[in-house]
Amino acid sequence: MKDIKKAEVRVTVAAGNSYDAIVVGAGIAGLTSAAYVAKVGYTTLLCEKSEKPGGLVGSFSRQGFTFDAGIRAFENSGIVFPMLAQLGIAIDFVKNPVVIGIEDSQMTLTGVESLDDYAAMLSVKFPQNQTEIAAIIDEIRKVTAYMEVLYGIENPLFMDLTIDKEYLFKTLLPWLFKYQVNIRKAQKLDEPIETYLLRFTQNQALIDVIIQHFFEKMPTFFALSYFGLYSDYSYPIGGTGRLVTALSDFIAAHQGELALDTEISQIDIKGQRVTTRDGRSFGYRQLIWCGDMKALYDAVDCSASGEPGHRVREQQQKIRQNRGGGLDLYPLSGD
Ligand SMILES: Cc1cc2nc3c(=O)[nH]c(=O)nc-3n(C[C@H](O)[C@H](O)[C@H](O)COP(=O)(O)OP(=O)(O)OC[C@H]3O[C@@H](n4cnc5c(N)ncnc54)[C@H](O)[C@@H]3O)c2cc1C
Numbered sequence: 001m002k003d004i005k006k007a008e009v010r011v012t013v014a015a016g017n018s019y020d021a022i023v024v025g026a027g028i029a030g031l032t033s034a035a036y037v038a039k040v041g042y043t044t045l046l047c048e049k050s051e052k053p054g055g056l057v058g059s060f061s062r063q064g065f066t067f068d069a070g071i072r073a074f075e076n077s078g079i080v081f082p083m084l085a086q087l088g089i090a091i092d093f094v095k096n097p098v099v100i101g102i103e104d105s106q107m108t109l110t111g112v113e114s115l116d117d118y119a120a121m122l123s124v125k126f127p128q129n130q131t132e133i134a135a136i137i138d139e140i141r142k143v144t145a146y147m148e149v150l151y152g153i154e155n156p157l158f159m160d161l162t163i164d165k166e167y168l169f170k171t172l173l174p175w176l177f178k179y180q181v182n183i184r185k186a187q188k189l190d191e192p193i194e195t196y197l198l199r200f201t202q203n204q205a206l207i208d209v210i211i212q213h214f215f216e217k218m219p220t221f222f223a224l225s226y227f228g229l230y231s232d233y234s235y236p237i238g239g240t241g242r243l244v245t246a247l248s249d250f251i252a253a254h255q256g257e258l259a260l261d262t263e264i265s266q267i268d269i270k271g272q273r274v275t276t277r278d279g280r281s282f283g284y285r286q287l288i289w290c291g292d293m294k295a296l297y298d299a300v301d302c303s304a305s306g307e308p309g310h311r312v313r314e315q316q317q318k319i320r321q322n323r324g325g326g327l328d329l330y331p332l333s334g335d
Pocket residue numbers: 024025026027028029030047048049050053054055056057071072073074075076262263264265290291292295327328
């Protein structure tokens with residue numbers, strides 16, 4: 001948003017169906033983006049193709065009970081709580097420890113200290129693999145320590161460093177050094193977890209039990225870090241949808257508009273306009289895409305010659321060749 005001057009937009013009103021910022025996709029990413037752009041005074045339109053905001057996050061009620069439709073709790077990762085504090089959104093959370101089980105045994109993971117219990121649980125099921133289990137647990141401890149550095153502090157993007165000097169000097173600067181060292185070590189562990197564990201054991205049943213909670217071919221550093229992250233989950237009282245409602249209310253209170261049943265199917269990057277599947281059209285100065293990447297590159301009209309058409313066409317080719325459901329945040333403008 002750097003090319004929009006604040007003073008200029010504060011007096012701007014959405015005219016002729018045009019907005020300073022159009023955010024596509026009202027999942028948590030889109031709701032957060034729209035909240036921040038609306039907060040600083042940009043005229044903002046948040047477009048969501050479904051009839052409800054929230055994407056993978058949301059709750060619904062039946063017969064007086066609340067059910068979570070998507071994720072079951074929030075992984076803070078040093079982001080969710082500082083972000084809510086910065087936006088001034090108050091939601092009550094309770095800790096939500098994760099329980100993992102093998103057949104009839106189960107245990108609650110409260111942090112890395114639970115790894116001894118996890119090793120004991122694995123050893124009961126696989127008594128012939130004690131040494132291998134010990135080596136795998138050491139590996140989990142190592143990766144958890146790297147990732148604790150990555151997630152371990154309140155994310156600086158959500159802190160006001162000019163005011164919080166103590167955070168700047170006592171937390172952020174020492175952390176930056178540790179981050180540089182640890183991110184390199186973590187990045188080297190990008191092999192899929194399935195094949196990585198074969199270095200420690202040939203017992204496929206043991207591997208299957210350990211990786212049962214992960215996605216297929218998850219990079220090792222990400223998969224093993226879950227044993228640390230499991231203790232970082234919190235649950236909003238009232239259901240996960242509390243966050244969706246709170247962010248939607250925040251956007252409305254800052255004159256942002258949420259358009260439901262509004263699927264963006266065409267993007268004219270030169271003309272800086274988007275068109276919905278049912279033929280409505282909106283202009284933008286900045287477009288923030290928080291839907292899936294394939295939909296983004298299918299919607300983009302990159303027939304124009306020269307830049308940025310050329311760059312977009314290249315990216316479109318790459319995305320079409322890839323398989324998977326990555327979600328990302330991309331600023332797109334005609335310049
Ligand atoms: C199986 C699974 C389990 C998870 N468990 C947890 C967990 O326990 N705790 C946790 O913190 N995180 C969890 N996550 C991660 C978390 O759910 C996601 O990181 C987060 O919800 C993604 O939000 P998003 O806004 O990026 O995407 P989404 O929630 O997918 O939102 C994208 C939105 O864009 C809309 N959209 C797409 N295309 C268009 C278009 N063309 N026009 C208009 N709208 C469009 C979609 O309808 C959708 O509402 C989990 C993820 C998965 C997949």
